[in-house]
Structures are given as structure tokens and as C-alpha cells.
Amino acid sequence: MSNVSIRNLQIQLGANKVIESLDLEVGAGEFIVLLGPSGCGKSTLLHSIAGLNDASGGSIEIGGRDMTYADPKDRGIALVFQSYALYPTMNVEKNMSFGLRIAGTPKAEIARRVARAADMLQLGPLLQRKPAQLSGGQRQRVAIGRAIVREADVFLFDEPLSNLDAKLRTELRRELKLLHRQLQATMIYVTHDQVEAMTLADRMAVMKGGVIQQFDTPDAIYRKPDNLFVATFLGSPGMNLFNGRIEARDGRTWFRNEHLALDVTGYAFRQPPADGLACVLGVRPEDVDVDPAGPWRGKVTLVEAMGAHRVLWLDFHGTQVAAIVQDEANGGSFAIRPEHVSLFDQATTQRL
């Protein structure tokens, strides 16, 4: 169990500056998820922690020791790849013990560790098989087993579940979370799947263009996104956005545009906003309250049945508004619950 601290890290791949300057502090035993769209530099960052990409500046410390230029094998890390990267000519047992054999670990110790990992991941009956004879889920288990056998301080996962079908993904996701509890190791997990990120992470970092946009607990990021990118990247369907202005009147603060006025006096402004500031109101679909007594009225254009709930799409003066409702909606009147709305500056896209 080690903490990881990254300071002012710069990574350049060819002529391409992927990460300009990045800081990240991961506590010992924490489960951190790096979330972002493809090409945002999250895998590059992970591979740099693993030592597979050379940093061109800054420092990476693992367990208090400077590892910026250390060899991958000396960093006390294990990496699980999206493509599993199992050695095709070796059977499961040999795959898992390859690193230990190279390190010259005694045979009895190798056997003990392989048996323990096989036991944790139910790989016992498969030990003598070659990777080609395994299913996708089994292969990923072996890849995770290979990481466990190393008894690393920090586990790195590079989109490990992306190649699996939805059901297996859910299963392995749960197993990973339990594994984390069992091993108590630090884990850094890269994904573009927000459900994975929300369910697995103790804290998650949302990345875009090589920059961490927000680093917080999943709940905080979902409830209080730092900027418009984070707000729209998370959530399905995404956050409803309305352009408008801040209006201070009679000691109360209002969000107002030509169709909509909402009292946001209770909103936790970071700084008192200027009167008349152009801003964006963000409302999660579950905070749109479809209610016949609601003050605003949209036209129902579509109802999506999701099983546990329905998504109602309303056409509100040309804006598509998504609302989550429990039963067949009655009409298109709605209200907005002001407790959970977000407000962003239109110019800077930052949270107000």
C-alpha cells in the first residue's frame, strides 16, 4: 500500500504535448478513477505512472520514493491492460508467474502466490490452459491475477473491462471493488465509462485535454460539477442547460431568461455574482419535477422506458428538456427543484 504523488508532470509523445503540467495526489489504499473522453491523456498518464512512457518533466513519487525515471519493474506497480496482454505461448500459471520467475522468487513462494491469486479469482481449474482456450472474462481474470501475484503496492488498470460484454462487465466490476477491499492496495483505474467510474471510485478525476478538470468524490462531482465540461460529461441523459442571466431583486437572487425564472437565493455561490451576469443553469433530469401544478409547460416529444424509470423529453421553447419520472407522465408541466441546480459563468464555463 503506497501513496502516489504526481507533481507538475509533463509528457510528450513525439512532437505532441499530451500533458502540460499535471498534479495528482493519491492516498494510500485509495481507489482512484481517471475518467475522460478518448484522447484526453488518461491512459498516457497511467502508462507514465507505470514507467512505460518517459516523463519529460515533473516528478512521480510512489510510496514516498521518487520513481520518475525508475524502470517499470522497480516501481512496485502492476498494470492490467484493456487487451489483457496475456503471453499467448504460456499457460495461465506461467502467465501469472512470469514476473516472479524473472525476479528469481523461490519456487515455493511462487506456488503460494499463484495459488492465492487463483483462489481469489476462481482460476484454479484453468491453470494449465493457454490464453486462446479462455473466454474474454477468464482472460481478464488471468490478467488481474498476474497483477495480484506481483503483490504490488499500486495497481493500475487501463480500461480493463471495455472489451467485455455488459453482463460480465457488471460482474467483474463488483469483483474488482471487493478485491480492492480485500487487498487494501492503492488502485488507479482508467475508464471512459461513467458508470464504472461512479461505482468504483473513492475519488475520481475527470480529465480533458491532458488537464484534470475536477478531482473529488463521485457524488460531489455529480452534484457539484466544477465546470460545464464535467457537468455535461457525467449523467445519462445529460444535464439540462438553460442560458440566462443573474438578476438581483429585492434582496433575492434570480436566474432568469425569457421563458424561465428561478429563485436561486439558496444557491451556494462561491462568490456573490454580479447582477446581470450571463450564466448557464444546469439541472439534472431527476431534479426536473414533472407536476401538473408546475409553473412551466413543455410539449412531450418522447418517452423512453428504462425499466426502473422513464425518461420524458419535453420541448420547452425549442430546448429539449429531459426529466426522469416514475410513471406515465401527465402532461408537460414541470417545476425545477432549486436545491441541486448548478450555475456556470457563460464566459468562463466555471461554476459560480
Add this chain to the structure above:
Amino acid sequence: MKRDVMREIDLPPVRRRPRSRITPARIGVYAFLVTAALFFLVPLYVMLVTSVKPMDEIRLGNIFALPLSPTLAPWHSAWQAACTGLECEGIRGGFWNSVWITVPSMVLSIVIGAVNGYALSFWRPRGANLLFAVLMMGAFVPGQVMLYPLVRALAAVELYSSLPGIVLVHVIFGMPMMTLLFRNYYAALPEELFKAARIDGGGFWRIFFELMLPMSTPVIVVAAIMQVTNIWNDFLLGLVFAGSDHLPMTVQLNNIINTTTGERLYNVNMAATILTSLVPLALYFLSGRWFVRGIASGAVKG
């Protein structure tokens, strides 16, 4: 809709006959294939038939006729009695010379090509691309250009006219092609494999021998076939560099055919020629499938 259903019910069950195999397109294809096969097989047929005819029959001039009284004497003579210049010991000496040249040259050039390809595609040393470009230029410069400098260079290190000398020359000439072959094969492998092995602590040689080499069987087979064929069939380099004690079979074959005392022994010449080409021929028959598979799976792709 309804009418279709009705018709289907009314019609008696028709047994679907397999579609006739003979179509104009098929006839064309077969005609082409047969012609092509004949083109290559007729000379072989003439050689085989001639090699088992006594000289009396050959003198009749019917090169396509089957032998009336077949004999293996010409083969016997070609193997151990035909004259290559002053000596009359047949082609067997050349056969063993060729084996001694081919086997080490093939093994060494494959090992070097594999290591080169592995280093170029995974370790990417500084200047790897430049190195590779220079190597490729080497592959496209005609060998004749390098003959004279190579002769001088080998003479300077006293390897000229020796077995190690000719092996070295073959290894050098085979290196660009072997490197290209292995580089492309390794470039098509997922890079994560290499990265995983790096994290597991593998070094240059460990990853090469324990991970990459065991995965390289198809490309090694291809490389072996290419090298055996090239080196076995080589004439020029053998003539120039091997020296009189190690002349390969091809050079000796030429000597047999050009050594004439009295009449030309066509049957012996044919037998010697077939004997010389037997090794690559056998190799193709035994491993043709591997060859095609290897070419398709690594050498061309990527």
C-alpha cells in the same frame, strides 16, 4: 403475400439440385490453371524422362518420348562419377559443401534478423528509423556492386576463399530481408504484450527468448524457407567467395555441364540438375502451407 403462401403450399416439394459445376467461367479458370501447370511441368517432365534414358535413346531426338529402357546409371554417374573439371567425383562433394554453407548461413541470418527486427519494433533505439532505412537500401542495391569491395575486405581479414567467409557473406546479404521480415512480424504483435513483459521485469534477452521467439514459429519457417532457397540456389557468391574447396553444388553443376570430353551427356546433366534442385523442391513440398500462412500472417501485413 397471401398468394405467395398459397403457391408454396400448392407446389410439390422440389428437390434442390446442387447447381451445375460447369459454367463458362469455371472452364476458363481450369483452362488457365492447366496451361500454367503445363508451362511449369513440361520442362520438368523432359528433364526427368531424359535423365533415365541411355544416350542412344537421347540421340534419337524425341525429347518428349518415354524411355524405352529406363536406367538409373546417369543418376549414379551424376552423384559420384561425373567430371567437374579435372576431378571426376560427381556432384556429391558439392552437395555437402552446399549443406555446410546453407545451414550455418541460414541459422545465423535468421537469428540476427530476429534480434534486429525485435529491437527495431519494440525497443526503438535512437536512430532506429534511420538504421532501418539504411538496411533497406542495402536490400535494394544490386549485390554485384558490392562484390569487389567485399572480396578486398574479406581478403584483408583472411576470410576470403573459406567456409566462414562465404557464410559471413550470405549472412550479410540475407540480413536486410530477414530484418524486414521479422520487424514486420513483430510490428503486427500487440505492443501491450511487450509492455506487460517490461512491467514483469523482463530485459532485452529475456523477453526475446521467453516471449517473442516462442511466438515466432510461422515467421521463422518462412525465413528458413527463404534463406535455404536463396543460399542453396546462389551461384555468384559461392563462385566468388567460397574458394575451390567449398564450391557449392550450383557451381559444381555448372562445371559438370560445361565439362565436355567427347559427347555431351545430357542424361547425366539432367540428373545432376534435378539433384541440385531437389533440396528447395523438397522444402516447398514439405512446408508450402506454412510458407503461405507465414507470408499472409506477418510478412506482408503491417
